[in-house]
Amino acid sequence: MTAQTMTTDHSRAVADGAHSHGVVPAGSRAERKTSFDLADIPVPTGREEEWRFSPVARLQPLFGEDLGAGGVLTTVVEAPEAKVEIVGKGDPRLGTTGKPGDRTAVTAWNAAAEATIITIPAEAVASEVTSVRVEGATKDATAQHLLVHAEHHAEAVVVIDHRGDATLNQTVEIVVDEGAHLTLVSVQDWADGAVHASSHRASIGRDAKLKHVVVTFGGDVVRITPDATFTGEGGEVEMVGLYFADADQHQEHRLFVDHAVPRCKSRVTYKGALQGAGAHVVWVGDVLIQAEAEGTDTYELNRNLVLTDGARADSVPNLEIETGEIEGAGHASATGRFDDEQLFYLMARGIPEVDARRLVVRGFFAELIEQIGVASVEDRLLASIEAELEKSMSVITGVAPVAE
Amino acid sequence: MPTLEIRDLHVSVETKEGAKPILRGVDLTINSGETHAIMGPNGSGKSTLASALAGHPKYTVTSGTATLDGEDLLAMTVDERARAGLFLAMQYPVEVPGVSVANFLRTAKTAIDGEAPALRTWGKEVKGAMENLRIDSTFAERSVNEGFSGGEKKRHEILQMELFKPHFAILDETDSGLDVDALRVVSEGVNRAKTNTDVGVLLITHYTRILRYIKPDFVHVFVDGKIAEEGGPELAEQLEENGYDKYVGTGATMA
Numbered sequence: 001m002t003a004q005t006m007t008t009d010h011s012r013a014v015a016d017g018a019h020s021h022g023v024v025p026a027g028s029r030a031e032r033k034t035s036f037d038l039a040d041i042p043v044p045t046g047r048e049e050e051w052r053f054s055p056v057a058r059l060q061p062l063f064g065e066d067l068g069a070g071g072v073l074t075t076v077v078e079a080p081e082a083k084v085e086i087v088g089k090g091d092p093r094l095g096t097t098g099k100p101g102d103r104t105a106v107t108a109w110n111a112a113a114e115a116t117i118i119t120i121p122a123e124a125v126a127s128e129v130t131s132v133r134v135e136g137a138t139k140d141a142t143a144q145h146l147l148v149h150a151e152h153h154a155e156a157v158v159v160i161d162h163r164g165d166a167t168l169n170q171t172v173e174i175v176v177d178e179g180a181h182l183t184l185v186s187v188q189d190w191a192d193g194a195v196h197a198s199s200h201r202a203s204i205g206r207d208a209k210l211k212h213v214v215v216t217f218g219g220d221v222v223r224i225t226p227d228a229t230f231t232g233e234g235g236e237v238e239m240v241g242l243y244f245a246d247a248d249q250h251q252e253h254r255l256f257v258d259h260a261v262p263r264c265k266s267r268v269t270y271k272g273a274l275q276g277a278g279a280h281v282v283w284v285g286d287v288l289i290q291a292e293a294e295g296t297d298t299y300e301l302n303r304n305l306v307l308t309d310g311a312r313a314d315s316v317p318n319l320e321i322e323t324g325e326i327e328g329a330g331h332a333s334a335t336g337r338f339d340d341e342q343l344f345y346l347m348a349r350g351i352p353e354v355d356a357r358r359l360v361v362r363g364f365f366a367e368l369i370e371q372i373g374v375a376s377v378e379d380r381l382l383a384s385i386e387a388e389l390e391k392s393m394s395v396i397t398g399v400a401p402v403a404e
Numbered sequence: 405m406p407t408l409e410i411r412d413l414h415v416s417v418e419t420k421e422g423a424k425p426i427l428r429g430v431d432l433t434i435n436s437g438e439t440h441a442i443m444g445p446n447g448s449g450k451s452t453l454a455s456a457l458a459g460h461p462k463y464t465v466t467s468g469t470a471t472l473d474g475e476d477l478l479a480m481t482v483d484e485r486a487r488a489g490l491f492l493a494m495q496y497p498v499e500v501p502g503v504s505v506a507n508f509l510r511t512a513k514t515a516i517d518g519e520a521p522a523l524r525t526w527g528k529e530v531k532g533a534m535e536n537l538r539i540d541s542t543f544a545e546r547s548v549n550e551g552f553s554g555g556e557k558k559r560h561e562i563l564q565m566e567l568f569k570p571h572f573a574i575l576d577e578t579d580s581g582l583d584v585d586a587l588r589v590v591s592e593g594v595n596r597a598k599t600n601t602d603v604g605v606l607l608i609t610h611y612t613r614i615l616r617y618i619k620p621d622f623v624h625v626f627v628d629g630k631i632a633e634e635g636g637p638e639l640a641e642q643l644e645e646n647g648y649d650k651y652v653g654t655g656a657t658m659a
Contacts, residue, residue, distance in 0.1 A: 340461065345498040348458050349512035349564065350486035359511065363502025363547070 028320055029256060029286045034099035038065060041106045050102050053282040053314050055250050058221045061141040062104050062169040062197050067111035071142030071166050074116065075133045079126035079156060083119045093117060094147060097173045097201035098229055101256075105199035105225065108169040111143035118158060119149045120182070126156035129374065136164030136194060147173040150180035152205070157183040157374055163218075165191040174202035176210045178232060183211040185377050189384065190218035197223045204264070206232025213372050214270075216243040216251045217384050223252040230264040230293075239268040240371050241283075242381065244388045245311070247276025254284040255300075259293040265327075268300035271368050273361055275391070277310035283333075284316045289326060297327035304335040305364050307357075358389050406436040406473050406489070406571045408604060413468035415449075415456045423464065426452040428629035430468070432606075436571060439598065439605040441615055441640060444626030445648040450608045451495060453626075454576040458492040459485050472572065487516055489571030493561040493578050500548040505560070506530070508548045509567060516568050533566045537593050555586035562593035565603075573597070574606045579614035591617030612644040627651040 032050075035041055043063045046056040056063075076084045087094070094115055100106035120126055132146065148158050160172065176182045188196060196219055204210050216222050228237045237257065245251045257266045272281045285300045304313035317331035338360070346356035365385060369378050415427035426449045434440050444450050456463040457470060459482040470477040472488050480488060500508065509530060514520045521529075534541060537559045549557055558578050565573050575594065579587055595618060597603050607618060615623075615637070623639040624631045625648075632651050633639065 339498075341498045342500050344458075344460055344482060345494065346500065346508075346512075347482035348486055348492050348494075349508075349568070350483050350515035351512055352483050352515065353481075355511065355515070356483075359503050359508075360500060363500055366502035 029288050029318065030290070030320070032101055034101045035106065036095065036099050036109060038106055038110050041100065041103050044103050050254065054223060054252060055221055058195060058250070059104065059197060059223065061167050061195065063107060064141065065107060065110065067107060067143035067169055068140050069113065069142060069144075071136065071138050071140045072144060072168055073135045073137050074144070075135070076116065076118065076130070077133075078118060078130045079120075079128040081120065081124040081126045082130050082156065083121065085117045085119070087115055087117055089113055089115065089145075091115065091117070093149065094145070094173065097175060097203045098227060100199060101227065102199070102225065104169050104197035104223070105171065108143050108145070108171045108197070108199060111169070112145035112171065115145035115147055117147045117149065120151060120154040120156040120180075122151040122177075123153045125154070129376065130156060130158045132158065132160040134160060134162045134168070136166030136168075136191065139165060139167050139193070141167045141169065144168060144170045145173075146171070147175070148182070148184055149175045150177060150182040150208075152177040153179040155181045157185070159185040159187065159374065159377060161187045161189065162196065163189050163191070165193050167195045168197070170196070170198040172198060172200045174200060174210065174212070176202065176204045176208040178205045179207045180205070181209045183213065183374065185213040185215065185372070185374055186224070187377065187380070188214075188216040188219055188222050188224070190222065192218065192220060194219040195221045198225070200224065200226035202226065202228045202237070203231050204228060204235040204237055207234040208232070209236045209238075211238045211240070211373070213374075213377070214241040214253060215377070215381060216241075216253070217388065219249065219251075221250045223250075223254070225254045225256070227256040227258070228266070229258040230261050233261055233263045235261075235264040237266045239266070239270075240368060241270035241272075242365060242368055243270075243272040243281060244385065245272065245274040245279040245281050246388065246391060248278040250280045250282075252282040254282070254286075256286045257288070257298065259287070259289045259296045259298065262293055263295035264293070265297040266300075267298075269368060269371070270301070271303045271305075271365060272313070273305045273307055273364065273388070274311040274313060275307040275388075279311035280314075281312075282314045284318070285331065286318045287320070287329070287331070289319075289321045289323060289329060291322040294323055294325040295327055296323075296329065298329050300331045302333045303364075305361065306335060306337045307361070358386070361385065361389060406604070408434040408490075408572045408606075409469075409471045410457075411469045413453075413456070413470060414466045415452055416464050416466050417452065417462060418464065425466070426463075426629055427456065430630055432624065432631065434572060434604045434606060436604045437598070437602045438622065439607060439618060439620045440622045440624060441607045441609060441620035442624050442626050443609055443612070443640065443643055445652055446610065448626045449629040450626050451576050454492055454574045454606075454608055457485075457574060458482065458490065483515065487518075491565055491568060491570035491573040493558075493565060493573065493575045495576040495578075495580065497549045497557040497561055499550045501550050503548050504545050505548055506544040509564070512564070513567060530567065533563055536566075536596065537563050538589050539563060554581040555583065558582060558586065558590055559593070562590050566593055566597050569597075569601045570603060572604045572606065574608065576608050577610065579609055579611060587614060588617060594618050612640050615640045625651060
């Protein structure tokens, strides 16, 4: 076996251009500090690698140790085959998916006194979607812990839906046992002022499959950090993300796929649109192929569509390869402006500008929406994209959008 | 009878060094049913005329007029011009990822006609037109122009011309890059449109070979941003033999 370490960094994606492969300044992702102990991971200054794109001042309420529990109301409507429990933090099923990797993750872990566990029993095939509705109740900084556990050879779809206004620091643990197939969707459809940090930590067992979907539309600051670790051979993870940022919104998605065992497959596809002054999206995709992980097959892609001036997209795919014996490893990242030639082409066919823009943006997301595979989520997503587009149309046409 | 009338048209393009004049006083009248070929060497402004008439934002009309049936074309937005009956078959059709050909055609047809086409007949019409242009039926579900070959893009342009039924169609170097078979298929499409709809055609080309398939009523030679000579089909034959040397001196040829 040949051993090699190859690292790439794209600290700023160039609009539709070729990207350069440099050296990661902060060292290997494998060496990043992780811990359950608050003292090990201090409050960030904003200069740290994992916080360098983040508005840490706006996230400050979530860095403290004294987070409450009353800021959100959580309602679970489970599939008849699934089981829901509320357990104390001492439950041994908690904390098996890895240690927190940043300040909000470690404060969320320590502050939550209870956890909600959703279990899909072994070999059960859930006949309905399990819905977890998280609704903002107050602005008090709140910690929440969820665990979704698909036991061996179970199959299920779980949708976590965030709405209203809240200041939420969340842990979502995802355990997919041998041969299980789980689709987990997290929708951030927050009201304007919401601040939300969420550490998703998934472990994927032998021959198991996780489809992990993140959809972010609302909120003031949303920062989601999904980690996926393979614990058995033949595992597969498909991570799909869509986001749409408006003026002054910060939406950050930082992924980490840890190929710790041989012959697993990962596919990451995130796409976002942004519009308005101060809209900022960040996508960081770290993939680590460890020395033991022969036969790994991985590909990650991020695309951003900038609809107006004053919006900013940061896109950083990182690939670390410690073994030469892999099936495939690649990544792509591009940030492009709205294409005036596309607009001209469609308008030259009689299509009014508003409709032409809608076609282009819907087209940008179309393939990814189909990939989600959960009809209710797809429909809502299309409606949300329409609503977002109405806002940018009002800039173009000079007509204010109808108040909700 | 619908008329496209261009009078003393001057057009500039925006460049880093400022506005650069391209068209320097173009006069042209096209009646419906007529086919006018505009021929000329590279850089003479042929394609600028096409883009400026369609309203491409890169080009600025500095003086002159263009009217369609007496209506001021230049005062209209790009989409209004299309709805008024103007069609531009583009030299470089643009890819629109995620928008299927079927969806695109229906959306455009609805916009142009002001009402959705009748479901029952529209499907058949599209299918028939695609068959005539040897476009495989699977193209209906593909994204507009994405991954199309050069010839497929041009056939897709003419498909639109046949389906949208414009009063005037500008074909901007539709023949360039086509092999003989594709050129014949595309030309047949244009001729069908002429027969079926009495469309006026402005055929912009560098070469004479397309004129063997699409017979022009008038030929205009474009040099340095205006029409240098006009005549009937016989003018194209002269160009075939002598090239553009007579108009531009040395350097430019028919290639």
